Amino acid sequence: AQTVTQSQPEMSVQEAETVTLSCTYDTSENNYYLFWYKQPPSRQMILVIRQEAYKQQNATENRFSVNFQKAAKSFSLKISDSQLGDTAMYFCAFMRRETSGSRLTFGEGTQLTVNP
Amino acid sequence: GAVVSQHPSWVICKSGTSVKIECRSLDFQATTMFWYRQFPKQSLMLMATSNEGSKATYEQGVEKDKFLINHASLTLSTLTVTSAHPEDSSFYICSARKGTPSGNTIYFGEGSWLTVV
Numbered sequence: 001a002q003t004v005t006q007s008q009p010e011m012s013v014q015e016a017e018t019v020t021l022s023c024t025y026d027t028s029e030n031n032y033y034l035f036w037y038k039q040p041p042s043r044q045m046i047l048v049i050r051q052e053a054y055k056q057q058n059a060t061e062n063r064f065s066v067n068f069q070k071a072a073k074s075f076s077l078k079i080s081d082s083q084l085g086d087t088a089m090y091f092c093a094f095m096r097r098e099t100s101g102s103r104l105t106f107g108e109g110t111q112l113t114v115n116p
Numbered sequence: 117g118a119v120v121s122q123h124p125s126w127v128i129c130k131s132g133t134s135v136k137i138e139c140r141s142l143d144f145q146a147t148t149m150f151w152y153r154q155f156p157k158q159s160l161m162l163m164a165t166s167n168e169g170s171k172a173t174y175e176q177g178v179e180k181d182k183f184l185i186n187h188a189s190l191t192l193s194t195l196t197v198t199s200a201h202p203e204d205s206s207f208y209i210c211s212a213r214k215g216t217p218s219g220n221t222i223y224f225g226e227g228s229w230l231t232v233v
Contacts, residue, residue: 033219043154043207045224052219091159097219103150104211104222106159 002027002094006107013082014115020067021077021110023092031097034068034075035104040088048090051075053097082114119143120212122225129232134198137228139210145190146212150222151183154207166193200232 003026013019025034036048051059051068058066063080079086092107119142129135139149147168152160164185165173172185182204184196193212197204209227213220 033221035222037224043209043227045160045209045211045227047221047223050221093222095220095222102148102213102220103162103165104160109159111157 002029002096002105004092004094004105004107006090006092006110008110009108010111010113012113012115013079015082015084017082018078018080019082019112021079021090021092021112023075023077023107025073025075025092025094025105025107027073027094027096029096033095033097034066035093035095036064036066036075036077037091037093038086038088039091039109040085045091049077079112084114084116086112087114088112120146120210120223120225122210122228124228125226126229127231129200129230131201131232132199134196135200135230136194136196137208137210137230139193139195139212139225141191141212141214141223144212144214146193146214147190148213149187149193150211150213151185151193151195152209152211154209154227160209163195197230200230202232205230205232 005024032053034051038046038048049061065078067076089109091109093104121140123138149166151163163178166185166187168187174180187193211222211224
């Protein structure tokens with residue numbers, strides 16, 4: 001079974017600064033995906049970024065980037081130039097790379113607050 | 117990206133009645149959809165995996181007779197909470213798996229708030 005751990009229940013950052021959210025996971029699989037989802041107060045789950053485990057290059061999406069360390073089973077999210085709209089709960093998630101039966105395993109979440 | 121629509125966003129029902137929540141993939145076909153329940157300040161709890169054309173797979177501890185799931189088409193899955201009780205009040209959210217040549221990604225609906233009075 002897979003587990004995902006987010007060790008930071010809450011974090012805060014000043015607007016325009018950079019913040020890094022931590023995520024570690026445990027799995028015996030070799031092929032899988034990792035995701036970061038954002039859940040703002042509206043409760044909508046929004047995909048922030050996706051990483052395929054077989055790719056060594058870290059995924060980036062505008063101000064969002066990841067530091068994927070496969071050997072260490074670490075998948076941190078870096079948010080640059082933080083904006084007030086980034087205030088949300090952030091969930092790290094794992095999914096096996098198989099065509100059927102794949103489902104997400106979530107971490108506990110990190111509540112990020114961006115202060116003006 | 118992809119669009120998953122969930123309806124209704126808010127629903128209030130009387131204790132003992134049933135309520136149906138719909139989850140639609142609007143711009144892709146989803147053979148697999150997932151239903152979650154989320155308690156305040158907690159992560160998402162997977163209730164069941166909905167498979168098109170076959171029975172849903174329920175997680176341990178989830179009553180299949182209480183939470184009926186139907187996935188009759190490649191774009192629609194429904195969750196029916198039967199004989200609802202106040203303790204069923206919660207936020208329910210669905211997701212759908214989209215397959216692409218580069219692999220799978222999961223997209224979520226907007227979620228549904230259920231209040232049982």
